[in-house]
Amino acid sequence: MTDPKDKHPLYRGPGQGREEGRGPRPPRRDDRQGPRIPHRAERAAPRPPYGDVEGRQDDSWPAKPKEFRIYGLNACLAAFRARPESVRKLWLLESRIPKLQELLAFCVKNRIGYNVVENEDLEKLTASAHHEGVCLAMLPQPELNLSNWLMTAPTGRCLLLWLDGVGNPHNLGAIMRSAAHFGVAAILLPKTSSLSHSGAASRVAEGAAEHVPLIRLGRTDNAIAQLASAGFTLVSTVVRGGSDVFRSELPARCVMVMGAEQTGVDSDLLAASGLRVEVPGTGQVESLNVSAAAAVLLAEWRRQNSKA
The missing domain is CATH 3.30.1330.30 (Ribosomal protein L30/S12)
Incomplete structure (x- = not known):
């Protein structure tokens, strides 16, 4: 017996075209009718498991990460x-x-x-x-979570850099370059910081952005407690009123805290710091640019803590 569908003028079986000689119907582009067929550039490589800064996959997964x-x-x-x-x-x-x-x-x-x-x-x-x-x-590098990073953090000598209030991407790029050169394990950014991986920062970093991870912090008090539990000592930099960095003993497990040039380090971070240091100079200028100061401080930590 002939199937009634075979007689219907609009019926087309699997693989049949809409009209003779036209081939199969192209996939619908409306997401309500089915998944979008990815562009060939999107199929060229597997997509990384992006989630939020706490390491969890967010509700929009598998939304395309921003390029x-x-x-x-x-x-x-x-x-x-x-x-x-x-x-x-x-x-x-x-x-x-x-x-x-x-x-x-x-x-x-x-x-x-x-x-x-x-x-x-x-x-x-x-x-x-x-x-x-x-x-x-x-696709951007994912920012890390402090809790997860500390689980695999290096033991022994380790230097972290906390940027408090620093907002210029060119300064971030210059700091990344110095950080990679002197062996900084990671750069810590407050939750509210406007800094992130960017084209401007990457250009100034001259490739260092691929070697120094960024960690996005949560609450400041929680971050301080976590770092202290992992054996790190906060060392805050100040324009005046601190110890001469070249005559101070910098800890082997150190978080160097750098503040914005106008406002300096936050009072809560200053209070939690085990040491306050400054870079001595002639006094002809008030202070160094934050990226220049970072290079000096990181170099001194490395000089004191280099392995024999």
């Missing part, structure tokens, strides 16, 4: 070599092709879009004249 743009030659090469699976698109000047052969070959192999553009295009893409001929769209 951001990294620019600068060293910053882009470091990001590509550390996290190739996070690369989403490449823009470059024709003059940069010889320096970026490895990155271009990766994009071709993994069907990741790239465009050779003019200098004016890169200035618009990066909002900077200091793009150095290359820009990458990438």
Whole structure:
């Protein structure tokens, strides 16, 4: 007996086209009718398990993590070599092709879009004249949670850097560069800090942003208690009224607290600090830029605590 559906003029079985010769119906793009077919660039690499800053996957999972743009030659090469699976698109000047052969070959192999553009295009893409001929769209590094980080923290000598009130991304980039050079294990950022991974910070960091993790803190009192339980001593930096850093014994497990240039370190952090230090100078200027001061302080900690 013939199936009645075979006689219906609108019935089409699996694999049949809507009209003769047209092939199967394309997938619906309306999310209510089914999942969106990902673009080939999205299929090029597995998506990382992003969650909130406490390490839990948030309610919007699997929402696509926000992309951001990294620019600068060293910053882009470091990001590509550390996290190739996070690369989403490449823009470059024709003059940069010889320096970026490895990155271009990766994009071709993994069907990741790239465009050779003019200098004016890169200035618009990066909002900077200091793009150095290359820009990458990438998934950001996840910020870490202090509790989780402390579970696998190094034992013995360890230096952390707490940035309290620092808000300039260029200062963050310069601090990251010094932090990577002198062996800082992580940079701590208050919950309310505007700082994060960004194109501007990454360019100034010259690749260091891939080597120094950022930890987003919760409540200040909880963070202080957790760090103390892990054997860390807070050392706050002040413009005046502190001990000469070059004559002070810096702890082996140290959290160096740097404040904003105008307001300094928060009073609660000062009260919780086991030591207050300053960088002595001629007095002809009030203080050093926060990134310059950080380099001096980190270098002195490393001098005192370097392994024989």
